[in-house]
Amino acid sequence: MPRATRARPASERSVAELALQLGRAAYGESGGDTLTPAQWMALRFFARANRFSRTVSGFADYHATTRGTASQTVNSLVAKGYLTRTRSLRDGRSATLDLTEKSRRQLSEDPFEAVVRAARTLKPAELNRTAGALRGILQNLAVEREKSAPAACGLCGHLERDRNQGFHCRLLHEPLSAREIDQLCVHCTCNGRG
Amino acid sequence: MPRATRARPASERSVAELALQLGRAAYGESGGDTLTPAQWMALRFFARANRFSRTVSGFADYHATTRGTASQTVNSLVAKGYLTRTRSLRDGRSATLDLTEKSRRQLSEDPFEAVVRAARTLKPAELNRTAGALRGILQNLAVEREKSAPAACGLCGHLERDRNQGFHCRLLHEPLSAREIDQLCVHCTCNGRG
DNA sequence: TCCAGATCGTTTTGAATCGAAACCAGGTGC
DNA sequence: GCACCTGGTTTCGATTCAAAACGATCTGGA
Numbered sequence: 001m002p003r004a005t006r007a008r009p010a011s012e013r014s015v016a017e018l019a020l021q022l023g024r025a026a027y028g029e030s031g032g033d034t035l036t037p038a039q040w041m042a043l044r045f046f047a048r049a050n051r052f053s054r055t056v057s058g059f060a061d062y063h064a065t066t067r068g069t070a071s072q073t074v075n076s077l078v079a080k081g082y083l084t085r086t087r088s089l090r091d092g093r094s095a096t097l098d099l100t101e102k103s104r105r106q107l108s109e110d111p112f113e114a115v116v117r118a119a120r121t122l123k124p125a126e127l128n129r130t131a132g133a134l135r136g137i138l139q140n141l142a143v144e145r146e147k148s149a150p151a152a153c154g155l156c157g158h159l160e161r162d163r164n165q166g167f168h169c170r171l172l173h174e175p176l177s178a179r180e181i182d183q184l185c186v187h188c189t190c191n192g193r194g
Numbered sequence: 195m196p197r198a199t200r201a202r203p204a205s206e207r208s209v210a211e212l213a214l215q216l217g218r219a220a221y222g223e224s225g226g227d228t229l230t231p232a233q234w235m236a237l238r239f240f241a242r243a244n245r246f247s248r249t250v251s252g253f254a255d256y257h258a259t260t261r262g263t264a265s266q267t268v269n270s271l272v273a274k275g276y277l278t279r280t281r282s283l284r285d286g287r288s289a290t291l292d293l294t295e296k297s298r299r300q301l302s303e304d305p306f307e308a309v310v311r312a313a314r315t316l317k318p319a320e321l322n323r324t325a326g327a328l329r330g331i332l333q334n335l336a337v338e339r340e341k342s343a344p345a346a347c348g349l350c351g352h353l354e355r356d357r358n359q360g361f362h363c364r365l366l367h368e369p370l371s372a373r374e375i376d377q378l379c380v381h382c383t384c385n386g387r388g
Numbered sequence: 389t390c391c392a393g394a395t396c397g398t399t400t401t402g403a404a405t406c407g408a409a410a411c412c413a414g415g416t417g418c
Numbered sequence: 419g420c421a422c423c424t425g426g427t428t429t430c431g432a433t434t435c436a437a438a439a440c441g442a443t444c445t446g447g448a
Contacts, residue, residue, distance in 0.1 A: 012313035015321055016220060016306065018328035021344065023217005025335055026210065028258055038434075056397060064222055069435055071398055093396040093443045112210065118334035119206035126327050127209055133316055133324040134212035140312035141219055150215065232405075250426060263406055265427055287414045287425040 019134065022115065029111040038063070038073050039082075043107055046083060046097050050153065050183035052172060054097050058186045062150055082106065148188075154181040156188035213328065216309065223305040232257070232267050233276075237301055240277060240291050244347065244377035246366060248291050252380045256344055276300065342382075348375040350382035 027037050035043070045062050046054050060070035074097060077083045082103040088094040099107075119127065135149075142149040153159050158171040159181065167176040171187055221231050229237070239256050240248050254264035268291060271277045276297040282288040293301075313321065329343075336343040347353050352365040353375065361370040365381055 012310045012316070012321060014325045015313050015316075015328065016309040018325060018332060019213055019216040019309070020220040020306070021217070022213040022328055022332055022335075023215070023219075024221055024258070025217075025332070026214045027218055027221075036433080057395085064218070066436060067397065068399080068437075072435085075398085091396080091444070095397080112214070114338060115210040115213070115331065115335060116206045118331045118338065119209050121330060121334055122206070122209075122327055126323070127206060129320070130324055130327040131208045131212060133320050134209065134216055136315060137309065137312045138212060138216055138219070140315055141216075141309060144308060144312065230404080251424090260407055261426065262408080262428080265425095266406085269427085285415070285425080287412095289426080 015133075015137070019137075026112050026115045029114070034106065038065075039077055040110060040112065042070075042073050042077055043082060043099070043103055044110070044112065045184070046099055047104075047107055048184045050176075050180050050185050051096065052174070053184060053186040055094055055186075056097070059097075061186055062184070077103075150184050151188040152182055153185050153188055156185065158187070209327075209331070213331075220306050220309045223308070228300070232259075232263075233271055234304060234306065236264075236267050236271055237276065237293070237297055238304070238306065239378070240293055241298075241301055242378045244370075244374050244379050245290065246368075247378060247380040249288055249380075250291070253291075255380055256378070271297075344378050345382040346376055347379050347382055350379065352381070 027041070029037075041063050042059055045059050049058055049062075056070050056074055057067055059074065060067045063070065063073075074083065074085075078085055078097075081100060083097045084100055086096045086098065088096060122130065138149045153167075153169065153176060156169075158169050159176070160168045160170050162168050162175070167178070167181055168174070169176055169187075221235070223231075235257050236253055239253050243252055243256075250264050250268055251261055253268065254261045257264060257267075268277065268279075272279055272291075275294060277291045278294055280290045280292065282290060316324065332343045347361075347363065347370060352363050353370070354362045354364050356362050356369070361372070361375055362368070363370055363381075
C-alpha cells in the first residue's frame with residue numbers, strides 16, 4: 001500500500017461518512033421483499049422496547065417520523081398478523097403493540113442481521129470502544145437537535161434499586177424486572193446519565 | 195448508575211444498532227427543505243468522487259439505487275443549477291457531472307455536517323479506531339453481498355508510484371495527482387487491498 | 389363541575405420518490 | 419456487418435410519506 005499509512009488521522013468526517021454508509025446499508029435492504037424498510041424498523045422497535053414504550057407514538061419517535069405515518073406502518077403490520085393491538089386500561093386513547101410468533105420468526109431473517117454478522121470480526125474490546133464512540137456521537141447529535149437518543153432504563157437516572165433485589169422506575173412508579181432494564185424506553189430521556 | 199457497568203461486553207448488535215441510528219440521523223434530515231436526502235447524497239458524492247467516477251452510473255452504485263432513479267436525481271440537480279453536465283470525448287454515451295459554485299456554497303450547510311460536528315468530541319486516536327472498525331464492518335458486508343464498498347485510490351491495489359514523484363493508476367493508465375488519490379473511485383473495487 | 393388545552397391515535401389527501409421495464413445511442417468483439 | 423454489451427433516459431405505476439383535519443381521552447385550573 002503506497003501511502004495509506006501517511007500519518008494523517010482519520011477525520012471526524014470519515015467516521016461520519018462511514019456511519020452514513022453503514023446505516024444506509026443496514027436500512028435499505030428489504031431482504032426478500034417480505035417487508036419494507038419501515039416495517040422492519042417497526043418490528044425491530046417493538047422487539048426492543050419495554051411495555052411503556054410499545055405504542056404508535058413510541059415508534060414514531062424512534063423512527064423520527066410523524067404519528068400519522070407511524071400509524072399506517074403499524075396498521076399494515078397488524079393486518080398482516082405481525083403485531084397485536086391491546087387497548088390500554090389506564091389510558092383509553094392508548095394501545096400497546098406486541099410481537100406475534102410470526103414476527104419473531106420473521107425477525108430471525110432480518111436483513112439487519114447481516115450487519116451484525118459483519119461486526120463479528122471485531123474483538124470484544126474493539127466493539128466496546130466503537131459502541132462507546134458511536135453512542136457519544138449520537139448523544140451530541142441529540143443535544144444539538146434538542147431531542148433525545150433512544151436509551152434503555154439501565155442507563156437512565158430514573159432507575160432505582162429496590163431494597164429487595166429488584167429495580168424500580170422513579171418516574172412511572174413501576175417495578176422493573178431484570179430483563180426489562182435492557183429494553184428501550186421512551187421515557188429514558190436523560191441523555192445516558194440522570 | 196446502578197448497573198451499566200456490569201461486565202457484559204457491548205455486543206455486535208449494539209454497534210450495528212448504533213450505526214443504523216446514526217446513519218438514519220445523517221441521511222434523513224433535509225435541513226431547511228432546500229434539497230431532498232437523495233439530492234444531498236448526490237452532491238456529497240460528486241464532491242468526493244474523482245473524474246473517472248463522476249457519472250450517473252457512479253452515483254447509482256454509490257447510492258445503491260438504479261441508474262434510472264439516479265438519472266432523475268441528477269437531472270433535478272442540473273435543472274436547479276447545482277451540477278453541470280459535460281459529454282465525454284472518449285465515450286459518446288457518457289457524461290461527467292461537476293459541482294457548480296452554487297452547490298459548493300450549498301454543501302457548506304449540509305445537514306450532514308451536524309454529524310461531523312457531533313464527532314468532534316472524540317479524540318484523534320478514538321476517531322482512528324472507530325473509523326477502522328466501521329471500515330472493517332463495511333468491508334465484510336461488501337464481501338457477503340458480493341459488491342464492493344466505496345474506496346479511494348489511495349487504498350487500491352491499482353495505484354502505482356511513478357518514478358518521478360507522482361502516482362499512476364495501472365488499471366486506467368492515467369496519472370493521478372496527489373489530491374486525486376484521496377477521492378472516491380468506482381474502479382477501486384479491490385476491497386481495500388490489492 | 390365544567391372548560392380549555394394538551395395528548396394519543398386515525399384518516400384523508402396530495403406530493404414526492406423510487407424501481408421496473410422499455411428504449412435509444414454508442415461502444416466492443418466476433 | 420452483426421450480435422451483444424453498456425451508459426443513460428424516459429415512462430409508468432406502486433409505494434411511501436408528511437401535513438392537516440379530525441375524534442376521543444386525559445389533565446389541570448377556575
